[in-house]
Amino acid sequence: KAISELKRKGKFVDDDPNVFLSKYNLIRENKLTFGGYLMFKKEDCFLSTIELGRFQDDITIKDSDRTKSDLITQVEDVFNFVKKHINKAILITSQAQNTEKWDYPLEAIREIIMNMIVHRDYRSSADSIVKIFNNKIEFFNPGRLPENITVDDLLNNNYKSNPRNKLIADLFKDLGHIEKYGSGIQRIINLFKNENLPLPEFTNISNGFMVTVFADNIDDTLNVTDNVTDNVTDNVTDRLTEIIKNIRRNPSISASELAHNTKVSKRTILRDIEKLKELGRVIRIGTEKAGHWKIIDD
DSSP: OHHHHHHHTTSOOOOOHHHHHHHTTOEETTEEOHHHHHHHOSSOOGGGOEEEEEESSSSOEEEEEEEOSOHHHHHHHHHHHHHHTSOEEEEOOSSSSOEEEESSOHHHHHHHHHHHHHHOOTTSSSOEEEEEOSSEEEEEEESOOOTTOOHHHHHTTOSOOOOTTHHHHHHHHHTTSSOSTTOHHHHHHHHHHHTTOOOOEEEEETTEEEEEEEOTTOTTSOOOOSSOOSOGGGGSOHHHHHHHHHHHHOTTOOHHHHHHHHTSOHHHHHHHHHHHHHTTSEEEESOTTTOEEEEOOO
């Protein structure tokens, strides 16, 4: 299948699998490399396990699956499981054909899956994990970012890509599954921006890296109206107003305390605070540990 696809794209002309494997350095001294094995293994193997789950909440699983197949097949395995468990709406328009709208931009979801499979640390005993919740999807992959690249570098496109699995990345690139090194994160972000969805979160966590995407109906995302006027408080969500009330009562309140008082996660509170900063409603005086908040009143 890979040879046929490469021939169609004009990347390869020979039908001999050995020539193909040699071209991509997937065999050396007549022995199959680890990357070549992962790409084209016939039997399922625990080395490439990806656990898939549809969760009602943090502990209640509604559906689950697992893929241990070759890496090319896994792209479709994971993508199809995600599509099975997210919503699709049919938008009736004035055009000849109606438009499908999914909870998430499918092109971005596929890009995230590609990145998972291409950049995974296959030396780790941990599995890749995809968790689908009502309003978000978490993609966890063994293998943290390289020490010389931070999450901020990713978000600002301020880094040079150095694929962990270069042979796998090269073949995926020629197959058209990825466009070029280092452009995937910005493409994902732009696709979510174009759909006016909350931006994905990228996190080094435990021994790996996680991407979290949010649907537009998420309960704890920011919901600020477009026509923000001078009286900002009237236009923010109830939760943002509650944050301001908490800060008035206790200017030294921590993000963890705010999360507890408003019954949402600390990560959500941090996003809310950033929005309040952008709107000019709060500023931080002093350091994170020793400082306090100041409300900006009109």
